[in-house]
Every structure is written in structure tokens, then in C-alpha cells.
Amino acid sequence: MSDAIRALPKVSLHAHLDGGLRPQTLLELGARVGLELPASDPASLGDWFLAACTSGSLPEYLTTFDLTLAVMQTRDGLERVAREFVEDLAADGVVYGEVRWAPELHQGAGLTLEEAVAAVADGFAQGERAVALAGGRIRVRQLITAMRQNDRSAEIARLAIASRDAGVVGFDLAGPEDGFLPSRHAEAFAILAEALFPVTVHAGEAAGVDSIRSALVDGRALRLGHGVRIADDLEVPGGRAGAARRGATDAADVRLGELAAWVRDRRIPLELSPSSNVQTAGFADWGAEIADHPIDLLRRLGFAVTVNTDNRLMSRTSLTRELTLLADAFGYGLGDLERLQVTAAEAAFLPLAEREELVARVRDGFRS
Known part of the structure; x- marks a missing residue:
């Protein structure tokens, strides 16, 4: 089934550039510095x-990025990682990707x-050309990230807005x-709102x-980004622990809190990353394995659920693997996987006509 899923057109909305290096690339670039x-x-x-990333702690998980960031401080290092990132997305069947990264963390050199x-x-453009030369087609855009523990978010917001012509389509806050x-x-978000820039x-x-x-x-x-703990605002018959494995849980019996109802009713997309959520114990009240993830219940409740990798290196994963894990855990068929990809395409930070074209490409790919 994994091979069949890999061949299907997919949309990636939540993947970190510094979390997707090839181990071989890290070794080669690491030797240089x-x-x-x-x-x-x-x-x-x-x-x-x-x-190292399977500790149940997000702060400990984040410390591993010290190694990947160390080899991404030069133009050559950034270009290579970006180019290979695009090639790896295409090999995974991704046709559109938004890749987030924090420029403020790449100024050490x-x-x-x-x-x-x-x-x-430039690296993304090189990767897109390489994929095209190999007979494929992929589009990749940047999400510029500001680090929430730092005080540069207003500066980074202005950078993101000024970089639209460089393929930047949105702003992210991480850390x-x-x-x-x-x-x-607040200042950064006011700047972004005034510029009508997606966040x-x-x-x-x-x-x-x-x-x-x-x-x-x-x-x-x-x-x-993630949003898995919106499930904290659900009241589930029998309690949260093990609820995901109780596949017969009737969504009609689940009570939504005020915030959960707002997120669902406004179709605010959740950028869920199942394996990463397991590693950081993002849904500990529900359990500790993929089969315990509330993603299926959220989907059946009508939330706008998307599936992502977060950090392919740290989770040793791909979008194909994430979808395969969900198919195994919850019995998803092609129709379920198609709906997940259509939801992601509809949530892309692209103009309406381009989103509609992306949705059509996904649907055509699933039905061919």
C-alpha cells in the first residue's frame, strides 16, 4: 500500500527546512565546518x-536542530539543503509544498x-528544475518563521512581506x-494584518x-501549526484515554467546547503531524501511539484536518509513511486519503485560482 500512496499527488503544508536534511548531506556539510x-x-x-527526538518533550526535541542549523549558515549550505528538500518532496509524491524556516537562525556566518x-x-528553484528535467512537476514556496522566544518577530514579519517576489507566501511563529x-x-501580527499577509x-x-x-x-x-491539542476542548463519552481506539465512538456524542466549535465551524485547518505528535507527547491524554491520535475523531467531527511530516529527519518519515500509518491505524481507503489531500490543497496560501487548480490536480491524480 505504501508504494501506491507514494504515487498519489500530495500536498505538504507543515515541513521544516532544517528538519528535513538527508543524513548523508549533514555528514558531508558537517565535515566542511x-x-x-x-x-x-x-x-x-x-x-x-x-x-533523541522521542523523549516526549518539545524543548528536548528542539535541541537536535543545533546540529542541522550548524551546516546551514552559508549560502552554499542553504542552497544545497533547499534543493535536496524539493527533490525529496517530489520523490515522495508531493506536488505542492510550503516549507517553513527561520532566517534569523541562519546568520552565524x-x-x-x-x-x-x-x-x-535559489535552492528551491534548482530543485524544481531538477524535478522537471526528470519528468516531474512540483511547486514549493517559503513560509518565513519568527522564533517566539526571541524579540525579532516584527523585523521578520517585514522581511516576509518584502519577500513575496522570492516565493514567500506566509508567516509562521515557532519555537x-x-x-x-x-x-x-502583537506588533508583528499587526504588521502582517495591515499587509493582508497569511499567517x-x-x-x-x-x-x-x-x-x-x-x-x-x-x-x-x-x-x-499542529493544533492537536484542540482535542483538549472535546468532551468524549468514556473519557479521552483510548478514545481513538474506540472506533465506534459516535461523533454525535462528542461535545465541543467553545474554542473547538469555533475552529471546526470556521474550517480553520489543523496542520497535524502524527509521528511528530507522538514524539513530543502532543496528545498524552489520549494515549501514546499513532492509533491513539485524535486525528480520526477530529476528521469525523468535521475539522479541517491535514497530514504533515513536520521534520522528516527527526521522525525518519515521509508524507507517504504518515498516510500509510493512518491507513493502517484507522482503516482509511483511497477516498479518505483523497479528502485529506484536497483539504490541504484548499488550505494552501495561494490565490483562489491556483488553489482550485491544485485541488483539480489532486483529484485527477487519485482517479487516474
């Missing part, structure tokens, strides 16, 4: 990242913010969620409904 790595071969390095954005844009509400970045905010991953509410009210978010 004298970076000490915990393993000397690609397979062992991949194993190390997977183990003297790059300006603008130079960093240009390097990633350690607990204790850093979006409300701390997605990491919320409902390591913190609960207050974080989600702040993302929507203070951040004016059009999508929720």
Missing part, C-alpha cells in the same frame, strides 16, 4: 536523531536576512510554545487551548 556529529554513517545518524531568503529561493504566547508578538502559528502542540486561542485572536492565524 568541523562539526562533531554523534554518528559517522548515514544510517546510524538517522537512528540517533529518531531516538554573516548572511543578511535577505541573502538567506535568496539562497533558499518553544509553552510560556511564549502569540500575544507577545500560520505553531499552537496546540506543547501547550493547550490558551495557546490556540491566542494564535487565533492575537495572531489572526489562518491555520494552526
